[in-house]
Amino acid sequence: MSEPKIRNPILPGFNPDPSIARVGDDFYIATSTFEWYPGVQIHHSRDLRNWRLAARPLNRTALLDMRGSPDSCGVWAPCLSHADGLFWLIYTDVKRHRGQNKDTPNYLTTCATIDGEWSDPVYMNSSGFDPSLFHDDNGRKWFVNMVWDHRPGHNPFGGVYLQEYDHDQRRLVGEITNIFRGTALGLTEAPHLYRRDDWYYLVTAEGGTGYNHAMTVARSRDIHGPYEVDPNGYLLTSKDDPDLPLQRSGHGDLFDTPSGETYLVHLCGRPLDGLRRCPLGRETALQKTVWSEDGWPRLEGAVGDGQPALEVPAPDLPQHPWPATPVRRDFDEPVLPMEFQWLRSPEPERFMSLDARPGHLRLTGKASPGSWFEQALVARRQDAFVYRAETRMDFAPENIHQLAGLVCYYNAGKFHYLYVSVDDQGRRYIDIWSVEGDRDGFAVFPLSDSEPDNPGNPEPRYRLPDKGPVWLRAMADHQVLRFSWSTDGEDWTEAPVKLNYSLISDEAGIGEGSSFTGAFVGMCCHDTSGQDCAADFDWFDYEALN
Template sequence: MTTPTRPMIQNPILPGFNPDPSIVAVDDDFYIATSTFEWYPGVQIHHSKDLKNWRLVSRPLNREALLDLRGEPDSCGVWAPCLSYHDGLFYLIYTDVKRFNGDFKDAHNYLTTCETIDGEWSDPIYMNSSGFDPSLFHDDDGKKWFINMVWDHRREKNRFGGILLQQYCPETKKLVGEIKNIFAGSKLACTEAPHLFKRNGYYYLLTAEGGTFYTHAMTMARSKNIDGPYELDPYGYLLTAKDNQDLPLQRTGHGDLFETSKGETYLVHLCGRPLLGERRCPLGRETGLQKTYWTDDNWLRVENAVTDGLPELQVPAPNLPEHPWPAEQHSHNFDAAELPTEFQWLRTPNPERLFSLTARSGYLRLIGRESLGSLYEHALVARRQEAFKYSAQTAMEFYPTNFQQTAGLICYYNSNKFHYCYVSIDDEGNRFIDVMSCLGSQDLTLTFGLRDGHIDAFITDKRFLLPKDGLVYLRADVDHHLLNFSFSVDEVHWTKLPINLDYSIISDEAGGGDGAHFTGGFVGMACQDVSGQQCPADFDYFNYSEQ
């Protein structure tokens, strides 16, 4: 009799920008929280009942009391949330990073709670500011413990100064007692992302090391006492691709451990899928899954790898019934009173100043605000890229009255890296199409020319003029490294703009700009009016399709 083949789960389980996963299992329901950085609302929470099929169910940091990101640099904001569940209550720990560059890190850690995953979360409880990547551990004796990495700004010291432990009192809602540094990390250094677990009399400390790029790794240590000393796993790193640069899943590390109701153990972890050649990841840092097992001497191992510790593209599914969700809707006509779930905006808790779904029935109205380089308030509504090859299309009605007013379709990484197909008006009063690119600095390139692989300056005699009124249809076609924009005035006859754009700049590895780069590619709609007149753009629909 043939044994049935066990179903497999394809990695990544959360494609596109979904980094730093924290997972909690509540009976046969699984919830993953991921970082959102400068995107609003903060923290994405996905739900699954089988570890294969996931749906977005909540972005809990959705009001000013919980989160205000105005003025925060790119890749600051919400870092590495930790989601847990105890005695009928969900706990969410998160960091709001206000400053990344330089020797100091201004990183403030908070706790919010909710009885349901998609309900209204409580006003935040301030925890500390000593470092980032905090988490909360609920011990079986009723005590709660808060841990985070400590940032050491002193030049002669290791900036990743170890893992701090302190007790949390739920009655007084404060950290109490002695602060102890319980773990200095391994020789790989950059020790962060701590999570505590307890099993068979041991406390296990799971951390990430090696930085978040191609030397990233996951490390495990254990102790009989919660405050240590912790011994490193003698086998080595629990999960890493750092010594196997040809694997399709790279940058594997930062993650969390959990167990199903059937007693099977898995890891969720950060990962990236680089393009060939430049080894850039426009999809950003994604979430993967690996099956694990415990050895006889009580150490954790990754199962089914050719060599233990390597990330697999396919992993065995748990012994649970498959539970697909209704298919996601990728075409939107903006008929509802709320923004479709997959869309986000940047930084501000006051989105009514950026867009409206009621100002004009059936349209998303973007209100022209600050420039694309602003860290405060600009009208950009976008969704994640979730595949290497996709198309996005929109129809826009926009009547600028001066050259400082622009609106259109944008492929966006951050304020230093984007490609923007926009409509504006020239000095003669003609509406026109142009492409604005930012290739790693605040300097803009306006172009329709391509010479010797380099983008030329704006060529006025190749400007594409538009009728004085009517809808303008815009489309972005992305194929791995390549981006092409097209436009139409009747949605039938399309004109492809004569430039092949390097899409790989929509990635953290492309460099450029200041500070960290931790997010991923978005595609969406934008409207700017740096004259201050708030010229609006009305978008009739937005379609996203993967190929």
């Protein structure tokens, strides 16, 4: 009988910066959510093969309010741990990340259960990002984060800070020590501390979160250092082999199973064939890890720098599958299905309702598709290279500032939006609004005809009946996106354009160093007239086709 395998990624789609905690026979992975609300995704497994979305703990204003935060700010690199009968969650709420300065307040919240009400946050510091909390065997707790150095002429990735945390006082105490300044690869971040035998092990990510990414291990007998780097090289990297199916590998966390097997979870990306673009964003993968005779963690079977495997040996645990997420969501329940999120706001009741029209999701239009404040946009992650998304919408706009429809969204500067609106005479039409990433927010409207003598006044080409529902469909196939629509759910009109879907990726536009999320598909409504026009969505389908 062949050895059972786990196929990577274990969390497909936008699920970056994994941190893992084991509690008995249960495993929990926390991942970054950036500007998507509620903050932090936590997945649960009992066999490391099958995972379910269990919680998004940052779900109220006291814990997270990202209104006004730029794209790819918000929640970076959470750290989840369990000690003293509590779950401990450390997270950064980034308010600015481009330029010489970064505003990176770090917080701690706790909860007795993974899906309970988490405590109001404790502010830790703002000296850097990617924080974690280490619970030492002697009961002391240590806060570690990379340090951001804004001074000209200095390495902005200035090393790893260590400071003790006193939970009784709810604050950091004692001396701040820079315990590790990184290796020659640079961009040292994502520190995690572990204790094994008489050693403290420090795992960091280096090389940036793009195609030079890697995981580095160093160790010391003293928690304050000095730390020596593993002479074998990187624990994990894809940087030296562009043909590996898992690229951008790094930013990870080590853990043991109940029987003592060691694994690591890590970030990765799967670029489209022939393109260094990953519309699924940065995903989470798993690797089997062993300990060398001289006490260093190594990927099982790896020689030299560890290259991630697409399939890894499964642990000695019984399989534990979870019910599949339904293709269709009918919005008949009083709460939004868990796979959906929205942007930035802790007050979704201002633009979203499931009871205003029973059996429908009502979105009340707010700011524009480029807003960093309050958009009525509800979407779910893309988790397959090929998928179908579909919805039925009732929408009666009254002016040109009101539009609603189906959107394939990366951020305010990268999206394709199949929308319904009206012209100056109040006649409904359908068009596509695309912002292509490299045009500094400027849009194209591929279905509009421009009058030859008046190019500044495009005439809508595709009219709709003045009343009645509209069915909207998106078909994504790797780097190609096609939209279509119907007025009866049976006869469909396909838009006569093939859209470049690779634009909905980290690497498009301003690029991987400033874009950190992934592709979403969902429903939206916009009304900059201030009249709160609403769109009702009867259901939403998402079907992975590969």
